[in-house]
Every structure is written in C-alpha cells, then in structure tokens.
Amino acid sequence: MALEISALVFDAYGTLFDVHSVARKAEALYPGKGDALSRAWRTKQLEYTWLRSLMGNYEDFSRVTLASLEWALESLKIVPGDADKSALFDEYRKLAMFPEVPAALDSFARARPLAILSNGHPDMLEAVVEHNRLRNLFRGGVLSVHAAKVFKPNPATYHLVEERLGVPRALVGFVSSNGWDAAGAKAFGFKAFWVNRTGQPVERLGVRPDAVVPDLASLAEMLAK
Amino acid sequence: MALEISALVFDAYGTLFDVHSVARKAEALYPGKGDALSRAWRTKQLEYTWLRSLMGNYEDFSRVTLASLEWALESLKIVPGDADKSALFDEYRKLAMFPEVPAALDSFARARPLAILSNGHPDMLEAVVEHNRLRNLFRGGVLSVHAAKVFKPNPATYHLVEERLGVPRALVGFVSSNGWDAAGAKAFGFKAFWVNRTGQPVERLGVRPDAVVPDLASLAEMLAK
Incomplete structure (x- = not known):
C-alpha cells in the first residue's frame, strides 16, 4: 500500500x-x-x-x-x-496481548519506530507494557493522554504524538480497534487504520479510516506490500 | 424545599x-x-x-x-x-409528552419563567413544541445548543441559558432525565434536578444533583413546598 x-x-x-x-x-x-x-x-x-x-x-x-x-x-x-x-x-495491569500481536509488532518495528497512545493512566500502561515485556519494542514511547488532561478523541491527545515523536501528523499511522478513535485520529490528520475485530459498521463521524483490517496480522501484511 | x-x-x-x-x-x-x-x-x-x-x-x-x-x-x-x-x-417531530408533564408544567409556570435547552436542531424543537401546543408556556424561550455549535454537557451550552434569560446560573433550576446532563448542569453552577424515570444509579461524575425525582409531578410537589 x-x-x-x-x-x-x-x-x-x-x-x-x-x-x-x-x-x-x-x-x-x-x-x-x-x-x-x-x-x-x-x-x-x-x-x-x-x-x-x-x-x-x-x-x-x-x-x-x-x-x-x-x-x-x-x-x-x-x-x-x-x-x-x-x-x-x-x-x-496484566492483560494479555491478542494472539497475533507479538509477531505483527515485530514486523512493524523493523521498518519504523512504534509508540502507544492510550487513555490509560501512566501507571496502568507501565504495568501492562512491563507485564508483556514490550518496553524495548516501543522506541517512540508509551504516551498517556494524562499529559494533555483530556481524553481521546480530543485533538490535544493526538497532538502529543507529534510533540513527543517529532513526526508531522501526515506521516503518522495510527492504529485502533475503536472506530471513534480511528475517526478522531483521521480528523486530526493521521493516517488511520481501524482494526475492526468484531465486524462493526464504520462510524459515521464525517471521516473514514484509510484502511479497515480484521486484525494486526492483516495490517502487517498490508503495510509490507 | x-x-x-x-x-x-x-x-x-x-x-x-x-x-x-x-x-x-x-x-x-x-x-x-x-x-x-x-x-x-x-x-x-x-x-x-x-x-x-x-x-x-x-x-x-x-x-x-x-x-x-x-x-x-x-x-x-x-x-x-x-x-x-x-x-x-x-x-x-411529533413526540407526545409524558402523562404527568402538562399539569406539572402548568404548576411550574405559575411561579417562574420556563425554558427548554436541548441538543435538538431548532427546526426539530419548533416542530415538537408546536405539536404539543407548548409555545406560550415557555416564556423563557426554546433554546438549542445549535447556537453554541457544541453539544451538552459542554459548559458553553448551559451558558446560553444565562445569556438568553439573563438569570445568573445559581438561580437557574435545570431539569433533565439524563443523569449526565444533570451532572453537566450542576458542574456549570445550576441547581440540578434529575428525573430518574427508570431507576438508574446516580452518575459518578464528581457532582451530585440537588434532587432526584421519579417524575415531574414529584418535582412540582417538591418545589411547591
């Protein structure tokens, strides 16, 4: 793609x-x-x-x-x-990854830096990342909206990514299983990939994600092309 | 009360x-x-x-x-x-009132001006108010958040009431069957009355309504005391 x-x-x-x-x-x-x-x-x-x-x-x-x-x-x-x-x-604090996630993340990480942007409090994120031994994989950082004191999909939350990673929004790919989060990211100016794990209708929020995939393995395949 | x-x-x-x-x-x-x-x-x-x-x-x-x-x-x-x-x-555009509403509104209107503040587009509100012949009852006006270009519970929506009615927020009683709307109104500085028609738990949003009533008849009784 x-x-x-x-x-x-x-x-x-x-x-x-x-x-x-x-x-x-x-x-x-x-x-x-x-x-x-x-x-x-x-x-x-x-x-x-x-x-x-x-x-x-x-x-x-x-x-x-x-x-x-x-x-x-x-x-x-x-x-x-x-x-x-x-x-x-x-x-x-101890959630498991979806089965396809570890291999997909390895594939993504070979080509570019990865980061997390979550509503989670930094302590909660720290714990679950540590539990899954993912610290070294997310070179771009584990970002919490707590720094913006507002939750997604407020643009100030997506702005944290630009600020912390120093990458302009048009060059950021944002991946979420929440249709509204993908819409918020797209409206902000990211490339948005919606992981539609449960076959939901696309959200009618005035923007469409750049791609809809059933899981992260499909996204890895798509981005490798 | x-x-x-x-x-x-x-x-x-x-x-x-x-x-x-x-x-x-x-x-x-x-x-x-x-x-x-x-x-x-x-x-x-x-x-x-x-x-x-x-x-x-x-x-x-x-x-x-x-x-x-x-x-x-x-x-x-x-x-x-x-x-x-x-x-x-x-x-x-043609919703009916709940059965207790007409008598309760008459009772409320004897003591003070009444108004509506709704997410509804002005055309939708106009139609349903007209359908129920309520125009003359709402002397304070039928206000739509459309004037603020944002929806409840954003404070700018409740501010329309102060602006249009010229009544300071502490003297405004706000009535909603939506717990989150009552919370938003209370956080703004209104007196908030939650009409809990379906026996829901109170919303945990950092504020509590001034009163919880099962319907408007109970509120009319309470305010008449």
Missing part, C-alpha cells in the same frame, strides 16, 4: 491488549453476571472519559475506571466484596 | 417528550427488531454528540440523528426501505 509512514502509533486496550480477562474475572466473582458487568463497565468507562472531557472536568483513567465500575455494579444490583473492586481493576 | 430559583429550564427528549413512539414505529417497520434498533440508535446518537463535540467537529442534531440511525440499521443488518429513514426521523 503506497502510504508513507514514519511512525506507527497504537491504541492499547482492545487494540493490543485483550480485555477479555476482565470479563472472565467478573464471571468468576459473580457467576452469570460477568458478561453484563464487563459490558456495562466498559460502556460507562468510555462515556465518562467523553463526558468529563466535555465538561472540562478531567480525572485520570484509573479513577474513571473505578467510578464506572461502581456504577456498573450498582446497575446490576451487585454488592461487591471488600477486595472485588481492586481485584477487577488489577486485571487491567 | 428551600431553593431560590428564578427560572426553570428543561431538557426536551426523554424529559418532557417520550421517545417511546420511535421504538413503536421501528417495531412496526421491522417486527422483532424495533426495541434493539431504537436502543442502538439512541446510544449511538448520544455518542456522536459527545464524540463530535470532543473532536471539535460539530454537526447539527438532525444530521447526527440520521447518521446514528444509519449506523444502527447497519449494525442490525436491516436494509431500510426508501422512506423508512425519514419516517423514523419524523417521529421526533
């Missing part, structure tokens, strides 16, 4: 790291409600990042994640045990 | 006007899928208002509503007939 790309930047949760283990932990704690809990939690977590950003009332992703967990538990009428909330939250 | 309130401002959809007829229309068009469609539509509609506001990429509520409808139809693998989309969209 004839795209000039000087750096590849990845979203973290859902794109590199599989959040499925959160649902598994939830199911272990609350049999029959794990799936509903993890879906309500994730939906509310995203809502809170958008709403707080819009209200001009930023709070870091760890707190947003705990606040949304509390909402989700109450919505399902679950009264959590003392240690449940930290046990669920801690799952985010 | 000892609250000094010089003007009462209402959210429209879901607060005054029951969007249930949209689901009924959807069910008539696509038997067995009406409920899923209207829920996916509403969720995506709100997401798009937040995402576009965050991206700095405002588009008016009519277009957002149609774009989210297209997404929702595709997500349910529905291929709509030629006239379906406008038929569904047109439901927004």
